[in-house]
Amino acid sequence: MVNFLRRLFINDYQNIKNQKVREAHGKLASIVGVISNLFLFGIKLVAGLLSKSVAIIADSINNLSDMGSSIVTLIGFKLANTPADEDHPYGHERIEYVAGLIVAIIIMFVGGSLLFSSIDKIINYEYNPILDYIAYISLGILALSILTKLWQSLFNRKIGKLIDSVALKAAASDSRNDVISTFVILIGNLVILFTGDIGFSIDGILGILVSIFIIISGIKIIKETANPLIGSSVSKEYVDELVEFVKNNKFVLGVHDIICHMYGPTKCFMTLHAEVDSKENIIEVHDAIDEVEMLVRQEYGVELTIHMDPIVNDDETNALKAKVGKIIEGLDKHLSFHDFRIVRKQSRSTLLFDVVIPYKYKMTKEEIYSYLTTEVNRDDDQYNLLINFDYQYIKCEE
Incomplete structure (x- = not known):
């Protein structure tokens, strides 16, 4: 279905590196989200009102917020493709991250609203029996919603990975959360249908569990979205x-x-x-x-x-470079060096090079400098060391 929609609505859909094709993928996913979430909001609101279930009504409002999130994402993709200008010479693509951040905030707001309504349901518990056929209709609507949200999650996740979109990956996580929350509500309604009044609000208890899950998910999405805004490693x-x-x-x-x-x-x-x-x-x-x-x-x-x-490739330079490399490797395999050169003087030559150290390294720069100076001059004390310490800006594998 995903590839069918891509072929149907996107020209040259396989050319992901093209900015216009990438934008078209984002717009497609956002429009699909708007339409499907509006549909789910309508049918779930009807089911919630008929069954008098605060959890189902809250779930329908969640779908309405999802529709709003899809609109935010759609606007984000449109603005992100705006050409660079004098005020933004590096372009506007980071707007996508801002859109993802807004989606995360909406998710947390929905989770908080559901939490308060669920607590109120427990405190002010009142058993309201409903007709069996209404209960079965509600259960059918919830089952349809689960299948739709599962498809939404897979759709957004695939498109998000294809175009490396934080906003769509956040939307995929949100849809996955909805699958879990709606499934929990479905189980709760099944229990109520077959047991009747059990003396407390299982609907409210399940609502609290779902709301906590949604809030935690929102916090995780905020962290994932904020990282590239702060400046994460490539x-x-x-x-x-x-x-x-x-x-x-x-x-x-x-x-x-x-x-x-x-x-x-x-x-x-x-x-x-x-x-x-x-x-x-x-x-x-x-x-x-x-x-x-x-x-x-x-x-x-x-x-x-x-x-x-x-780079100078004479015998003396190469020999000293090999010696320094062996010493550094012996100290720690996570250290590396480059820009090695010799400044020759009559009295005492100087070895200049850069040492790359990991963040939060166990040894201080002074300790590393002292160790290297001692080891290089162990046989004969004839070299000064001038070391520049760098950090690794690219994430390395352990």
């Missing part, structure tokens, strides 16, 4: 693919100091240092680097800026 797989593309150039010997800024799901600005042989013609290398930047922009849509680092 996936290692994504960066590795770009780095391999850069390293395929014959002049590039290695890559380090990779920094990636995401201004939305597809708007990426990246800088990196490319190691090149110091003996190569600088004009020729510069032209090659410019070409790499252009190809990355065309192939991946990434605004890449490359800084060239000339």
Whole structure:
């Protein structure tokens, strides 16, 4: 069904990297959400009024809020595709994250409202018998709602993964929550149908459980949505693919100091240092680097800026570099170094290099510096060390 709707309503639907195709996917998912949630709100409201169930009525209001969330997401996709301007030179794609945040707040509001109404139902318990045929109609509507919401969750999750949309992933989680909450309400109504008055409001108790689940889910979605707004790490797989593309150039010997800024799901600005042989013609290398930047922009849509680092490959430099590398690896396999060079002086040469350390590392920079200085000069005290400490901006695997 998902691919059928994509083929039916989206031109060139497989070209996900195209911004217009991506926007069309977001609009399709949002419109499907508006229509299906409006339908569920109507039939559940009727069922709730007929069965006098506060849980079913609250569930119908939840579907109405879901429709509002779909409208917010639809507007978010439209605004996110607005071209960059003087006030927003990096584009407007982060509006999608704001839309996801609004959806999460709506989810928490609905959960809070359901919690208070459920508590009131328990405190002011009153048994209201209903006709069997009304009960069966209500149960049928709840079953239909569960199937619809399950399909909604799968639909939004698939589209959300295809276009890497935080807002649609939040909508998928919300639909999953609705499946669970409606199923709990269905069980409660079955108990009431077959047992009658049991002396307390099972409807209210189930409503409290569902509301707590919804509130917790909203908090999780807020965290997931806020992370990219604050500035989360880019996936290692994504960066590795770009780095391999850069390293395929014959002049590039290695890559380090990779920094990636995401201004939305597809708007990426990246800088990196490319190691090149110091003996190569600088004009020729510069032209090659410019070409790499252009190809990355065309192939991946990434605004890449490359800084060239000339590397000296004489025997002394290579020997000392290997020695320092072995010492650092012996200290901790999670440490790495780059930009190694020697400043030679008559009295005492200086080794300059950068050491990359993990966040919250067990040793201080001073302790690392002291250890490396001692080990490098263990055989003969002839080198000063000038170390610049970097942090790893790309999440690494353990």
